[in-house]
Amino acid sequence: MSKRILITGASRGIGRAVALLAGHRRWSVAVNYRDNRTAAEQTVNAVRAAGGTAIAVRGDVSSEADVIAMFDAATDAFGGLDGVVNNAGVVAPASPLADMTLERLRRIFDINVLGAYLVAREAARRMSLASGGQGGAIVNLSSAAARLGSPNEYVDYAGAKAAIDTMTIGLAKELGPAGIRVNAIRPGLIETEIHASGGAPDRAERLGKMTPMGRAGTAEEAAEAVIWLLDDRSSYVTGALLDVSGGR
Numbered sequence: 637m638s639k640r641i642l643i644t645g646a647s648r649g650i651g652r653a654v655a656l657l658a659g660h661r662r663w664s665v666a667v668n669y670r671d672n673r674t675a676a677e678q679t680v681n682a683v684r685a686a687g688g689t690a691i692a693v694r695g696d697v698s699s700e701a702d703v704i705a706m707f708d709a710a711t712d713a714f715g716g717l718d719g720v721v722n723n724a725g726v727v728a729p730a731s732p733l734a735d736m737t738l739e740r741l742r743r744i745f746d747i748n749v750l751g752a753y754l755v756a757r758e759a760a761r762r763m764s765l766a767s768g769g770q771g772g773a774i775v776n777l778s779s780a781a782a783r784l785g786s787p788n789e790y791v792d793y794a795g796a797k798a799a800i801d802t803m804t805i806g807l808a809k810e811l812g813p814a815g816i817r818v819n820a821i822r823p824g825l826i827e828t829e830i831h832a833s834g835g836a837p838d839r840a841e842r843l844g845k846m847t848p849m850g851r852a853g854t855a856e857e858a859a860e861a862v863i864w865l866l867d868d869r870s871s872y873v874t875g876a877l878l879d880v881s882g883g884r
C-alpha cells in the first residue's frame with residue numbers, strides 16, 4: 637500500500653536514501669532539511685523521477701515551532717501521514733568528555749534527543765487512532781554507538797542515541813494501542829558525510845575494514861531496513877532495535 641511519510645534530515649545521507657527507496661515505491665515523501673536547500677531539492681527531484689510524490693520542508697528539529705510547522709506542511713500536502721522517520725542527527729569532532737564544552741553538549745542533546753522526542757511527539761499526536769489519525773509507523777535512527785559507548789570519540793552522541801533506544805522501547809508500548817508501531821535501526825559505520833562533519837571524512841572506510849564484514853555499509857543498506865519497518869510487511873514488529881552494522 638502506498639504510504640505518506642515525513643523524513644527528518646532527508647537532504648543527504650541515510651535520510652535521502654530512504655526518500656529514494658520510498659520514491660521507487662511511489663510513496664509520498666516530505667523531505668525535511670535544515671540548511672541545505674539545494675540538496676533537499678535534489679532529493680525531491682530524485683523521488684519524483686523514481687515515481688513518487690515529494691515536497692521539501694525546511695525546519696530545525698530542535699525547534700518546537702519548526703517541528704509543528706513541518707508536520708503541518710506534510711499533512712496539508714498529503715492529507716495525512718502514515719509514517720515518520722526520525723533521522724536528523726549530528727556528531728561533533730572526536731574528543732574525550734573532559735574536553736567537551738557545554739555548548740557542544742547542548743547542541744548534541746538538543747538535536748539528537750530533544751529534536752527526536754519533539755518529532756516523535758508530533759507523530760504520536762497526528763497518527764494516533766485516539767486523536768482521529770489512522771495509525772502508522774515511527775522509525776528512529778539510533779546508532780551502534782548506543783551500545784558501544786564511543787569512548788574518546790563522542791560519548792555525548794552515544795548517550796544521546798541510547799536515549800533514542802529507550803524512547804523506542806517506551807513509545808512502542810505507549811503507542812501500540814494507538815495503532816502506531818515504533819522501531820529503531822542502529823546503523824554501524826555507514827558511508828555518509830556525517831563523518832566529515834565530525835572531522836574524519838575517512839572514518840567509515842578506515843574503521844569499516846575492522847568490522848566482521850570487513851567494510852562500511854552504504855546509506856542504501858541502512859535505508860532498506862527503515863523502509864521495511866515503515867512498510868506493512870513488518871506489521872507485527874514494534875519496539876525492535878535492529879542492528880544494521882555488519883556485525884560490529
Ligand code: NAP
Pocket residue numbers: 644645646647648649650651668669670671672673675695696697698722723724725726747751777778779780822823824825826827828829830831833840
Ligand atoms: P548526514 O549525511 O550528516 O545527514 C544529516 C542530515 O540531517 C542532513 O539532511 C541534514 O540537513 C539533517 N540535519 C542535521 N541537523 C538537523 C536539524 N537540526 N534539523 C533538521 N535536519 C537536520 O547524516 P547520516 O549519516 O545520513 O545520519 C542520519 C542518521 O543516522 C543520524 O541520526 C545519525 O546519527 C544516524 N547514524 C549514522 C551513522 C553513519 O555512520 N552515517 C551511523 C549510525 C547512526 P542539511 O543537509 O540541511 O544540513
